[in-house]
Amino acid sequence: MSVIVTDRGFGPDHWRGGFKRPEEPGAGPGIAVALDLGPDTDPETLRDRLDDVVLIRVRFPGFADGRGFTIARALRRMGFAGRLRAAGHVIADQYAMARRSGFDEVEIDADLAARQPEPQWRARADWRAGDYRARLRG
Amino acid sequence: MYRYSEFDTAFVRERAAQFRAQVARRLDGSLTEDEFKPLRLMNGLYLQLHAYMLRVAIPYGTLSGAQMRQLAMIARRWDKGYGHFTTRQNVQFNWPRLEDVPDMLGALADVGMHAIQTSGNTIRNVTADHFAGAAADEIADPRPYAELLRQWSTDHPEFQFLPRKFKIAVTGAEADRAVIRAHDIGLQLVERDGARGFRVLIGGGLGRTPMIGKVVRAFLPEADLLPYVEAIVSVYNLLGRRDNKYKARIKITVHETGIDEMRRRIEARFAEIRPEFTGIDREILAGIAAQFAPPDWVARDPAPFHAARAADPVFRAWADTNVAPHRRDDHAIVSVSLKTPGATPGDATAAQMEILADLAAAHAYDELRISHEQNVVLPHVPRAALPKLHAALKAAGLGAANIGLVSDIIACPGMDYCALATARSIPVAQEIATRFEALRLEHEIGPLKIKISGCINACGHHHVGHIGILGLDRAGVENYQITLGGSGAEDAVIGTRSGPGFAYDEIVPAIERLLLAYLALREGPDETFLMAWRRVGLAPFKAALYGPHDTAERADAA
Numbered sequence A: 001m002s003v004i005v006t007d008r009g010f011g012p013d014h015w016r017g018g019f020k021r022p023e024e025p026g027a028g029p030g031i032a033v034a035l036d037l038g039p040d041t042d043p044e045t046l047r048d049r050l051d052d053v054v055l056i057r058v059r060f061p062g063f064a065d066g067r068g069f070t071i072a073r074a075l076r077r078m079g080f081a082g083r084l085r086a087a088g089h090v091i092a093d094q095y096a097m098a099r100r101s102g103f104d105e106v107e108i109d110a111d112l113a114a115r116q117p118e119p120q121w122r123a124r125a126d127w128r129a130g131d132y133r134a135r136l137r138g
Numbered sequence B: 001m002y003r004y005s006e007f008d009t010a011f012v013r014e015r016a017a018q019f020r021a022q023v024a025r026r027l028d029g030s031l032t033e034d035e036f037k038p039l040r041l042m043n044g045l046y047l048q049l050h051a052y053m054l055r056v057a058i059p060y061g062t063l064s065g066a067q068m069r070q071l072a073m074i075a076r077r078w079d080k081g082y083g084h085f086t087t088r089q090n091v092q093f094n095w096p097r098l099e100d101v102p103d104m105l106g107a108l109a110d111v112g113m114h115a116i117q118t119s120g121n122t123i124r125n126v127t128a129d130h131f132a133g134a135a136a137d138e139i140a141d142p143r144p145y146a147e148l149l150r151q152w153s154t155d156h157p158e159f160q161f162l163p164r165k166f167k168i169a170v171t172g173a174e175a176d177r178a179v180i181r182a183h184d185i186g187l188q189l190v191e192r193d194g195a196r197g198f199r200v201l202i203g204g205g206l207g208r209t210p211m212i213g214k215v216v217r218a219f220l221p222e223a224d225l226l227p228y229v230e231a232i233v234s235v236y237n238l239l240g241r242r243d244n245k246y247k248a249r250i251k252i253t254v255h256e257t258g259i260d261e262m263r264r265r266i267e268a269r270f271a272e273i274r275p276e277f278t279g280i281d282r283e284i285l286a287g288i289a290a291q292f293a294p295p296d297w298v299a300r301d302p303a304p305f306h307a308a309r310a311a312d313p314v315f316r317a318w319a320d321t322n323v324a325p326h327r328r329d330d331h332a333i334v335s336v337s338l339k340t341p342g343a344t345p346g347d348a349t350a351a352q353m354e355i356l357a358d359l360a361a362a363h364a365y366d367e368l369r370i371s372h373e374q375n376v377v378l379p380h381v382p383r384a385a386l387p388k389l390h391a392a393l394k395a396a397g398l399g400a401a402n403i404g405l406v407s408d409i410i411a412c413p414g415m416d417y418c419a420l421a422t423a424r425s426i427p428v429a430q431e432i433a434t435r436f437e438a439l440r441l442e443h444e445i446g447p448l449k450i451k452i453s454g455c456i457n458a459c460g461h462h463h464v465g466h467i468g469i470l471g472l473d474r475a476g477v478e479n480y481q482i483t484l485g486g487s488g489a490e491d492a493v494i495g496t497r498s499g500p501g502f503a504y505d506e507i508v509p510a511i512e513r514l515l516l517a518y519l520a521l522r523e524g525p526d527e528t529f530l531m532a533w534r535r536v537g538l539a540p541f542k543a544a545l546y547g548p549h550d551t552a553e554r555a556d557a558a
């Protein structure tokens, strides 16, 4: 079972709608969907089709691969206002980075949740504090 | 000088606390070794050959006396009584214990310093011209921009897990003392039609595939600095290769993508990012710049300087090599050599650090710099104070008059400390320095930059040395390759390999033959080694290195 981490801590995954890859049929314009993006996605390719998307999940194949953070930022800059989820190997130490990059939540597996329990994630629920970049951007 | 704001202070304290917790979570198994590694690296903690090494940032190379004294305290209390200044304006402590590191970070925070992002695949310590704010030839002090970049890059949420490390250097002068052309991003302050901006270069770097940076934007209005740099790193974060760490630096991305396509992508990303910056950064920059206001200059008659220079040949030799022009005629910039022949290039003992801090307080408005050439600079010294300063330096064993000469060698730690080394570099530097001291040829030879790396990663910048030495491992035996004619300055160029390498006990005699050949063929003392190389090319130096017979044989074979 996956665990969804938010500022409130651990919770279950309430999304029942399934996910589609952006290139799959049925993931086209006019249909409300959730998209599953690999780390090699060029966010530009999604620019004109974000209106009907309610949830985007960005995959982190390994915690040392930081592309997902830039993808999230790019999606937010394009105006994507739906739910944005980082999923895969994301560690508690990256929670603040994920939130600051525009993610709403992190999806981790049960093993990682056991190894890095809720308090370790909650410790960074204060991610708005001490953010140099946000301070400089205004 | 910049003083930490409350925000900065709270940040470094919180960061030290986070690291303390990370060490504990590594010990209790919450973090795997793989997960802990980049976390310790982004806090400056390396695992070296014999022990951990803590690399502390000296942002844009600037230190106050109090900060220098604190480095001395740290060296005494948690290390073996010395520190090592690096080519990227960092100081490394080679012997800390893991459990002491959080306390060391706390001691740094006490004086407004940190070790954040001195390692790892992050944006590293931003470096600057070590003469910034003092040089006679600069448009403006580049350090306020460097500090702005430090703040922007610190814990930047998108850029803590880049494909590879990322280095930025900034200068305010045309004469490039910050090696900006060998950085991932090089920034040079320029003026156009009375407006201030930057010439922006990307894709420079040394290592196993040396590249000179290319101009991506000839004139960037200074107000656009942060969004433009963010656009560059953002494009790189998605485009840079992650399949091969030797191809992951932006220099390879630029090489494979082409500078024109990179520029197109960067400009497009910049157009998107620019509106996110509302202008608060400009206010913060103004506040930073105010803190870099020059000291209250003390006007003093420079007569004692002229008198000492006329009377004392030792002082004169030192003043001619170690003293550079200042923006004020009655002041000077003093480079204190950490390259006394026989010493380890860049090492300073705690006692030396304290003496330097005292001298900065007495004669130099309490300000010090660390140069990428691994020396200490007192940027603002009244000329009248130079004789006293020199006497004090001499008494402390810091009076070597060799800045920019044969024995002012850049050398990486090499086999003596570094786990990646394939050869020794420190002893080679020491032996070259002592050999030319014995020959008494150093001042005769004049300006010369020798740079030594202990492996192909090129931390000693050998590619851009006038003479570069690269230590390799050939079937278990150290072998030293020579490159000639490199430069890291505004005329940056990668050096040319001379031919086959030399064994450890052959490398110093080879350098000696090379320099005797230079003395024989130069048109006069005004023709430096680099100028002579550019005039005559490889052939005569090759003959000096390998002998005429060998050269003829090679010519036959070719």
Ligand code: SF4
Pocket: B412, B413, B414, B415, B418, B419, B420, B421, B422, B453, B454, B455, B456, B457, B458, B459, B460
């Ligand atoms: S050049 Fe090689 S040996 Fe020298 S410090 Fe760098 S990695 Fe270590």
